[in-house]
Amino acid sequence: MQHQYDLSRHNSFAFPAICPAFYQPHSLSELDAILEELTSPFYILGAGSNTLFTEAKTTTILQPAFKGISVNEDGDSVLVSAQCGENWHALVSFCVDNQYYGIENLALIPGSVGAAPVQNIGAYGTELADVIEYVLWYEFESKSIKKLNRSACQFAYRDSIFKNQLAGKGLIVEVTIRLAKQWQANLTYRGLDELPGDVTAKDVFDKVIAIRRAKLPDPEILPNAGSFFKNPVVEKHTFEALKKRYPNIPAYPQENNKVKLAAGWLIEQSGLKGFRYGEVGVAETQALVLVNYASKHGQDIIHLAQYVQKQVLAKFEIFLQAEVRLLSSKGLIELTQPRQA
Ligand SMILES: Cc1cc2nc3c(=O)[nH]c(=O)nc-3n(C[C@H](O)[C@H](O)[C@H](O)COP(=O)(O)OP(=O)(O)OC[C@H]3O[C@@H](n4cnc5c(N)ncnc54)[C@H](O)[C@@H]3O)c2cc1C
Structure with a gap:
């Protein structure tokens, strides 16, 4: 310690x-x-x-630093188990190298394996929930390990039971995913659809890395935490009203008559792409990413995020929620709703 x-x-x-x-x-x-x-x-x-x-x-x-990856064959698929302290991208790379298919679209997402189920990481048309078999969960109260299968994890868009009922009650020790031995590409997402039909998993992996490098600032060079806000999910009638005012608004239909909007587009349309606020700002290449140019104070990002929320609320009447977890000296906090401008 x-x-x-x-x-x-x-x-x-x-x-x-x-x-x-x-x-x-x-x-x-x-x-x-x-x-x-x-x-x-x-x-x-x-x-x-x-x-x-x-x-x-x-x-x-x-900060749990449990390490290790193991593989078990299971018919047409393999079960790959990784300890929470493993690096997510290294796991994807390991699977691509060994021809275990299904997570190549999730290449280059920073972070640990243990955090991946917490917000059900996703990118390029794949999310962790698509491949998860089970999570080993250490429960603080009973000091015992529980096995949570996919449905017990209650995965949703950037959400899971670990952010809700189980928050603060335990720790993810190990994640097991089921991957295919038979290659089948998932090229539905924009950018990947330009790849040829005979593409390999390594080609998809490389392409995802190339697109991400072109679009997202590298935290090693320009510190950031990826998408700062969640894409808002609104009722269909709200979307239809917006569509009348903004015919080009990007939208992704969801279950239960809901529609997912692109937070980055809303921020960009609010005139904030590349906006600088002192030593922090909205990224120039992707409006959903807030970046730290030279600040030493996390509060600067909070002020910027609240300003972004306020502008988007004023223009679209949509309240953006933070995807990033906000840790103060007293524990996790929420971004408070700004007053309408
Ligand atoms: C440049 C960049 C790009 C990104 N792109 C994407 C993307 O495309 N898709 C996406 O989904 N995310 C993306 N992210 C967000 C981030 O990569 C993921 O949320 C990742 O899973 C965070 O891992 P971490 O270990 O850094 O988590 P941390 O920030 O350390 O923790 C995140 C949360 O998980 C909890 N947690 C961590 N470990 C455990 C554990 N073992 N048990 C229980 N709870 C735990 C923490 O308490 C916290 O609530 C991006 C981030 C960056 C910087």
Whole structure:
């Protein structure tokens, strides 16, 4: 355990927050021992690529560093199990190299395996829920491991039981995915549809990486946490009213008469693409990404995010919700709704 530990290297916004104590268990027995001695509230941190430290201090941090990948053949498919401390992109790369198919579209998403189910990571027409077999969940209260299958995880768009009923009640230890041995490309998403019919999984993997590199700022060069806001899902009648005013509005029909809108488009149409707010700003290449040019204060991103919310609310009457988790010195917080401009 480390006291007064600087988390600059543990968040993709690169903010220099200090935590009172930093624990990094490598095994279940180490985790058990830490939980015995931990009395203060703590936050489970993966690689910090979906977390914003909103103050100069955070709560105590628990960063599980369990490592290992194992593979079990199961008929036409394979079950690949990865420990929570593995890197997600490295797992995708491992699967592509070994010809286990189904997650190549999820290449280059930063972060840990343990965080992947939390917001049901997704990109380029695939989401984790499509391949998940089960999650091993360490329950703090009973100090035991539970096996949660896909339906128990209650996956939805950027959502799962881990963000809701199970938040703060345990930790994802291991993730098992079922992948195909028979290659079948998923090229439905714009950008991938230009690939030829005889494309290999490695071609798709490389293409996804190339598109992402062209579109998204690299956090190593320009710190950010990917999409800052969730794409809003609205009622069909709300969408139809908007469509009359904005005939080009991008929309993705959902179940239950709902429609998903593109938050990046709403922000761009509000005139904010490339907008600078002091040392932070809205990315020039993708309006959904907020970037940290040189700020040392997470609050700057909060102020910018609230400004973006306010402008989008004023123009479209749609309230954008943060996708990124916001950690203060007292625990997780929400972005408050701004007053309409
Ligand atoms: C440049 C960039 C691009 C991105 N692109 C995408 C994208 O295309 N699609 C997408 O879905 N996301 C994307 N993201 C977001 C991010 O990559 C994912 O949310 C990723 O899963 C975060 O992993 P992490 O380990 O960094 O999570 P952290 O930020 O460390 O944690 C995220 C959440 O998971 C919880 N958590 C972490 N580990 C565990 C565990 N073992 N058990 C229980 N809870 C845990 C944390 O408490 C927190 O609530 C992007 C981010 C960046 C910086």
